[in-house]
Amino acid sequence: QVQLKETGPDLVQLTQTLSITCTVSGFSLTTYNVHWVRQPPGKGLEWMGAMWNGGGTDYNSAFKSRLSISRDTSKSQVFLKMNSLQTDDTAKYFCARLGNNYGYWYFDFWGPGTMVTVSS
């Protein structure tokens, strides 16, 4: 049974660094890609970046050099780290598995998300 679960702080201070862990089960990180998506309160979804099954990463240019994604395959965990947090980084952060069928790539399983508030 495929599951993803995000764990992280509820509150982060302005300009500090956010660290969130996505722990997965039911599949291998060396077989599937895991992505990060965030959603500010009452707003839409924003793709942040990806950890590829081969160990590479890809980032949304909107986050420039603030964002870093890594993994520990032995623990089935993917990590998001983002620095220089601002109040508009307040959002629910999701990790999601990238599925594939018929040559299409889509997010087939999502974690419940973790809400992070950036406080001044």
Add this chain to the structure above:
Amino acid sequence: DTVLTQSPALAVSPGERVTISCRASESVSTGMHWYQQKPGQQPKLLIYGASNLESGVPARFSGSGSGTDFTLTIDPVEADDTATYFCQQSWNEYTFGAGTKLELK
């Protein structure tokens, strides 16, 4: 970036047919997918590749389109379908529409 435009909200009566549209700023071929999100929950995949129904999703949901214009249809609508529906493309990186909030009368 490929921008996806959705109408913000719709209201329909149970039993009716509803179509939710999504327009892309450039062609995404059939690399369009649809998700349902209820308040406080994560998105749930409904349709992938414009028209392929995800396993376990009721056949009341269907998708169509290619290029820049796509449609999600729910027929008939049930009370449990109250949610926000997002389109998402994976042809040019990954972007989401702003969502269409579906309310039942």
